[in-house]
Amino acid sequence: MRVLLLGGTGEARELAQALTDEPGVEVVSSLAGRTSDARLPPGAVRQGGFGGVDGLVRWIQEHAVDAVVDATHPFAAVMTDHAAEAARTSGVPLLVLRRPGWTESRGDEWHWVSSAEAAAKVLPAVGSRAFLTIGQQGLSAFAGTGLWMVARCVDPPEPRPDWCTLILDRGPYDLDGELALFREHRFDVLVTKDSGGPQTVAKLVAARQLGVPVVVIRRPPLPAGVVAVPTVDQAVEWVRGRR
Incomplete structure (x- = not known):
């Protein structure tokens, strides 16, 4: 099973490590390349944009991707929108991994x-x-x-x-x-x-x-109909369920 992991976050690196250790799973992490000296995840890595939705669809099809996990930053709204549209077009399942947002505590303004x-x-x-x-x-x-x-x-x-x-x-x-x-x-x-x-x-x-x-x-909203989980463990379970 080949998983395209849209990364750039700490959770993406953790997930790349976990999926690298999963039998029968090949993970390719994709980084936008906007940050110099980025911390590279384990496993295969590609850097740079895809060229919009059409480019992402081509990459998914040409590399026989079985599933896409979007673990980009919660404010990477354009990438998430592109991932949702490309997944629908290519017919591959998509999961969004998003850490929970912050909540106010007593004493906050x-x-x-x-x-x-x-x-x-x-x-x-x-x-x-x-x-x-x-x-x-x-x-x-x-x-x-x-x-x-x-x-x-x-x-x-x-x-x-x-x-x-x-x-x-x-x-x-x-x-x-x-x-x-x-x-x-x-x-x-x-x-x-x-x-x-x-x-x-x-x-x-x-x-x-x-x-x-x-x-x-505030965070931008997720695209309609997208499945999202808040933890790396849940993302690993989602991948296992699609092997």
């Missing part, structure tokens, strides 16, 4: 918005020293707010922004480090995406402990 643009609009009413942790995509929406900002990314955006201070770093992050960063820069608002997972949750705990409000960008 969260402001939910639907996009980076919406976050930029509400930001001046929430704080004046912002910590942006949304990655490269959507960062330009904040250029016109006029607020003092620090943006943390894995890779520098192109063109490099001159309206904020950049911190280039890759998680996981611990609570002590995040608390020190908040205090050093005197952040009074955090902007993040509802990415979920433990690798970057420490910033939310730091904001809670320091009484800093958070602007949270």
Whole structure:
């Protein structure tokens, strides 16, 4: 059984390892190639885009793929939409592996918005020293707010922004480090995406402990009819059920 695993997340690497150890399963992990020095999963790996839905359909057919698992980032909406359409067109089953989103706890002050643009609009009413942790995509929406900002990314955006201070770093992050960063820069608002997972949750705990409000960008919805599971173990069971 050949599985095309659309990856780029920690869960995708875990799933690639688990499927590599499964008898009778061959897994090919596909990475978009947007992050330099990406952590490669075990097993076969391809990098780069497919060329849209038609290109993905061709790849599935030419490589005799039996199933597709989309374990991309929760905000990789275009890839997920393409995977759903390509799976329907080629007649192969599709599973989406999505880690659970974050939930508010006592002491949190969260402001939910639907996009980076919406976050930029509400930001001046929430704080004046912002910590942006949304990655490269959507960062330009904040250029016109006029607020003092620090943006943390894995890779520098192109063109490099001159309206904020950049911190280039890759998680996981611990609570002590995040608390020190908040205090050093005197952040009074955090902007993040509802990415979920433990690798970057420490910033939310730091904001809670320091009484800093958070602007949270909601996840895009999954395509209609798509089957989704929240854990690697459930994804492995889904693959086993299709052997």
